[in-house]
Amino acid sequence: MTATLPPESTPGSAPEPASGRPDRPLGPRLTRIGLFALVAVAFVWGFTGLDASIERLRTAPGDAWQIIRLMWPPDFATEIDRGVIGKVLESVYIAWVGTVIAATLSLPLAFLASNNISPSFIRLPIRQLFNVIRAVPELIVAVVLLGVVPLGPWAGALAIGLHSIGTLGKLASEEIESADHGPVEAVEACGGTWVSRVRWGVLPQVMPSITSYWLFRFEINVRASAVLGMIGAGGVGSELIAQLNFRNFPEVGAVLIITIAVVVFIDTVSSAIRKRIIAGGSAGEPSRTAELFRDLLGRRAARV
Template identity: 40%
Template sequence: MHARPAKPVRWAAKFLWLVITAIVVAAFWSVRIKWSSLAEFPAEFSKYLGLLFGPPDWSKFGEAFDATILSVQMAWIGTVLGIIISFPLSFLASRGLAPSVLNWPLRALFAVIRAVPEVVIAILILSVTGLTPFTGALALAIGSIGTLGKWGYEAFEGVDGGPLEGVRATGGGTLALIRWGVWPSAQPEVFSFWLYRFEINVRASAILGLIGAGGIGKMLQDNVQFRNWDAVGMLLLVVIVVTMIIDQISGTVRNRLIHGVWEVPLLRSYRRRMSMRRERMEP
């Protein structure tokens, strides 16, 4: 009877987990969390929920709605500008569609942009544009270039090779390769990326308002500063409802682009749960 071979010891994996554990422990230690305050959190949370929504200040509905729409407009302008700039750059960053002398610098540029938060970008351009909603839109546009550029060249490089070979076999050049080989296959995915980035920008626009760019964040900062909690509650209600509506519309369009079916995400989740429930009930 042969002896069972000894289980190999993966020292590299063990060392990596040890390093990760040490980093996590050091992070908790340096933050100096007051664990005793966690016991007070439920009571404090309930208290502020009552201040926010018991009841919210409905007289602030118009102001909250206008601030929310301003943030959505900032997100829309930033997304459109980001698309216009990042779309051609994505082709230039794609291997096989442009020389490598262009690929790597553009990929590095996208990585640098993604590494800088939109708030930092907005602060850097404040001296040029001032504290206006346009500052927030420009910051969102620059941030969008980094993510949309990366998603774009990854989508272009991931298309099926069959159409590309067909275009090359007929003697097509780079423009023909992009028009007939790459774009038809990547189009649904790229469009869904654009919509998803718009959703991200809607949320990011609220943060930009905290530095004075206007919109949701500006109104939130003003009312929190003066402890107008009922007005903050009204703003949160409007923000939640408008954001959920945008998410559902965007998700429906993305589902149509990718799967070819018009279906609201909430309804899709509901149908999936009902289907799983029926399957469990069947004998």
């Protein structure tokens, strides 16, 4: 058998037996070097626009650290007297109302934007609408809205609601498009109308994921609504701005810590609920709530 093989393939006759390692291909390396160069050039160009002298680069970390040191110890007593808890809660309310507005408006739109539900002359404009909405940050929406809606939390909730339609609609319509076609055909075969096809064929399949997107968006919106207060749309942002402008750093520290605590708490609860929604559970199983609470309480134990 070995005698029939061409001589080159025998180990001893290779031209350079010492170099056991194959050469690296040149093409990918050149691409990589080119990309690095591109990023480096963009970075340097970007830096020229930041009015960042060597002097500033050197002192900035110290200045930032100084601010953090001034915030310690945080002054909780003053802040609680000033009603910071109520303001954080107001941020949470704004986020919730905004998310509910976005959820109710985006769900029907998402169905109209899906290629298995609606014709292209309806679908494409709605898709573009989602893209347009997503491209405008909620703060900008709020800036415009504050011109025509009275200043306050309601304007903030509207801005968050309007902006979230874009993302929620896009995610929901992607979910609807990937839904299994079988149930839809079954409803069709039974003589179901367009509405029953959507209601019984698609909706039960997609609702768990869409609900979890809503919750996820709520988590994002809590942060967004905290920010909205900075331009006068209610919530904890206004308190932070006020205290920073007066240079009351211990108070700023307290506001930050309370905000962080609330955000982390909401994230933890919401992600536990999302996990349960996605994982599901058979109908009538009594232990679902118990498991939810176990997830909530025992996450730390479970991870180790």
